[in-house]
Amino acid sequence: MEERLQKILANAGVASRRKCEDLITAGKVTVNGKVVTELGIKADPAVDVITVSGKAIKQETKIYMMFNKPKGVITSVSDPKGRSVVTDYLKEVKERLYPVGRLDYDSEGLLLLTNDGDLAHKLTHPSHHVPKTYHATVERVPHGSALEKLAKGIKLEDGITAPAEVEYHDIDPEGKFATIAITIHEGRNRQVRRMFDAIHHPVTRLKRISFGGLFLNNLQRGKHRKLTKDELEKLREMAEGIKLPSAQDKE
Known part of the structure; x- marks a missing residue:
């Protein structure tokens, strides 16, 4: 079945969909020996x-992982400064995994990683309103x-x-x-x-305890x-925009 090239690359674990688009426009991708630079192909x-x-891509086995990220770890697969990154904790996993969204350096808690670029893209797309719960x-x-101000919506420099x-x-x-x-x-x-x-009331510790109902x-x-299997099914429902019950603290 034909699909957009950037989606195929992301699903093969090459990189995130956005980075795959950059690879295409940079002329790094060929289809049947022909260089492709248009994103609509x-x-x-x-x-x-x-x-x-x-190098020819191969369709990798889809892997879906939950990781409890410690504070002081970069949400990335590499860091030019040599700091610890999340994939340092998953070295025994053969497939290339990429974080779904981000947790900043000083934050900890639930982070999903996968090589399913399509699912990751949907889970992080603003229109799907995937819930994320923090302590x-x-x-x-x-x-x-x-707290009522936060509940109703509060003005930040990038909008309410x-x-x-x-x-x-x-x-x-x-x-x-x-x-x-x-x-x-949201995911600002x-x-x-x-x-x-x-x-x-500045935050001194931030821990994500839930993402997408997990x-x-x-x-x-x-x-x-x-x-x-049930967790993956719940995530896929969430990615398709099906509203699930509100997250409750199950710790």
């Missing part, structure tokens, strides 16, 4: 010979009215945030800190941290596991 991976930088430990205890689900998870008896459970449906850069900065549960920090 389609091909059939079962029939056509497709190469990237002179944000912040300085002092925010007043309920401040979409409504969020916000509730207290843990409160320090001395009022020095609080841990807030917050579920968002450092969004949760910026939301709490906007109400003057939960970390007892997965230890720095460890990974394959998704179950």
